[in-house]
Amino acid sequence: MSPLISVDNFLALCGQSKPFLLDASALLPGETSSPAELFAQGHIIGSQYFDIELFSDPQSLLPHTVPSAGRFASLMGQMGISDKDCIVFYDQGNVASACRAWWLATLFGHANAHILHGGLPEWRARNLPVTNAPTPAFAPVSYLSHTTYKRVVGLGDMQAIVASASRPILDARSEARFYGQAPEPRPGVASGHMPGARNLPYKNVLDTNGLFLPAEKLKAIFQDLGVSEPDSAVTTCGSGMTAAVLTVALQAAGLGAGALYDGSWAEWGSTPGVPVTTERAP
Template identity: 40%
Template sequence: MHTLISTDELDERRHEPDTIIFDASYYLPNEPNNAAALFLDSHIPGAAFLDLDVVSDPSNPLPHMVPPADLFARTVAEFGVGTDSMIVAYDQRGIFSAARVWWLFKLFGHDDVLVLDGGLPKWRAESRKLESGPAELKPTGSFPTNFQAAMVRNRADIEQNLNTKGEIVVDARSNARFTGEAAEPRQGMRSGHVPGAISLPFSDLLRSNQTMHDPATLLTLFEARGVGASAKPVTMCGSGVTGAVLTLGLARAGLPIGALYDGSWAEWGGATDTPIERTA
């Protein structure tokens, strides 16, 4: 399964008409950064800003939930995405929210999608060309979707799995948030984790320069937590963003990618009637 593209390869391919580059940056509610403003200041030439809150379900109060297929199709078609497009997603801090866009395109049946390894920090560190200002959109007629329902889980699925234990829930949040020691960035949110879940902070999948570890190292990380070739993983995080980094890592390690719990802790921890564990 396609996962990453290097800065060298993107620099060679960014001029090709079928290459669509998205800055998919997102910052947590307790962070001061404005992703859209930072895009206008500096971005990879030819890139467009894809707001995760735009490609989300407007009828759902939870943050950036999976959008209806027709909304996703219309939105990406406005950026020139077609059936033959090669999508490259990157973000401003390395590998963080770009994986969510990678997962969304996979979810809607488009396989030719990659995450820029190391993101904008690596691109900038290598003194590659940058530009500023708004993107120039080149709309296409339509973008057909083929929704892959097996790639997503909801609250009812997680509740059922508490009894069946057929899937392994892997939480990408920091260990301190997982144990309940650290407060959640969203006000009023309970701390802890889904009972039976295991912790694998998404940052463990990354090197210090924000590139992703090699497949063998990733495989070791997952297998050490009981996620092997026969496992059925369900990734999650705070709101379905960095859980996708784990999904990306599973794909790079050659393991089954399983599914992503879309509502993640924003839904589970935000409810008052879901069981939680705290190990702080």
């Protein structure tokens, strides 16, 4: 089932129940605006700001890595959200952050989680209302997490996958970064890619308006890259953010979300001894 919910379907859902709407906007490399400040200036009425940096492991040296199940559950509960509630993520335009938030929620077993297709830009394009008024705080509730470990892989898992070529690996970074023709934005990180990985820049699964391509087109793209079995693909990128765009696209294409390499290239490219290549696949 696709995690994407159209604006029309979201409005219909609001008429039947009261989903929690969460602006999960976060910065990608090269961006300088403050998502939290932009949220304060204008957001969908009733939404809360979902700070991905807060929903990350504070002890990790890598960017916005997965938090503990207890931390995730505590923060969700403080926002008044239980594990049974319907949640809908959106972002202010970069697509990736809402996808990362959705993946994070599903990793911890939140079944009723969705992404507002097109996010705030699509909402504004429909001339629907936004506000700069603070959303009243919700009363804290209990949240019970259920970690779905198959949705995430770590460094050791990734080393085994690369060595055995046992699963298709999809890298969402730009072609120039993938082939080592452009430097990585993070210092001390090698250029190139994992042997056997296939390059699929995340923008290639989106149309010119930032909306996901139709399911049949997505499926054809993934099949051309060797993804044929459900839940077989592993997605990766620079820091685990845009990889989630491919994860969502896989799910929308009916191929299952597979797994996401949380450390992504920020970890792989800074780990001594792991294989790195800049060669093009035959």
